[in-house]
Ligand code: SF4
Ligand code: SF4
């Protein structure tokens with residue numbers, strides 16, 4: 025039987041890779057490999073997943089050096105020519121155990137970037153109508169499909185150098201809301217993302233945009249925030 029040589033991170037930050045042999049199968053995903061190990065070889069292996077269809081964002085790991093969603097990553101596309109597969113937890117986040125990272129700071133940064141909708145109407149008002157072909161709606165739509173997987177955050181060198189940096193996902197979310205004509209938090213949000221740990225820290229390395237599994241473009245969203253905060257600063261609004 026064709027076998028994969030799989031090296032999986034075990035333990036916390038001072039852990040190490042442990043080797044397993046997993047049967048290779050057609051259309052096998054990286055998440056299938058991890059699940060096989062946990063069910064057949066070592067029940068103590070910790071990892072996270074929920075939907076298995078690319079919707080929940082919980083299964084992201086570093087596979088052969090690159091952050092990916094593992095439920096939609098086929099082994100054939102990422103395995104080394106010698107059949108070796110290395111699976112590690114996401115970078116730039118504390119490791120809880122094995123392949124599980126603590127996402128607290130990732131989501132705390134969404135809150136710091138004011139990545140939540142601020143309503144301007146009550147439930148008694150009529151629904152807001154936003155034309156699908158309006159410029160603002162299309163700008164908001166461009167970043168709306170984020171599943172919060174953390175692949176971009178794990179791939180961003182600036183997050184590694186500057187742990188306070190809000191990061192691509194939180195800033196992408198902020199830009200989506202800046203373009204939401206129904207939202208009432210624009211001024212406070214621009215203030216929140218204008219500081220040294222905000223959009224100006226991005227060095228436009230593009231790793232986030234290259235690796236986002238949903239093909240979003242956080243780099244473009246951050247560029248939009250840089251323009252919007254510059255205009256707000258010129259108007260004395262920051
Ligand atoms: S473009 Fe900016 S946010 Fe994206 S990976 Fe590069 S430095 Fe990080
Ligand atoms: S922007 Fe893309 S890579 Fe980043 S959290 Fe959202 S879906 Fe994941």
Ligand code: FES
Nearest residue numbers: 076080081083095
């Ligand atoms: S398990 Fe939900 S995105 Fe992979």
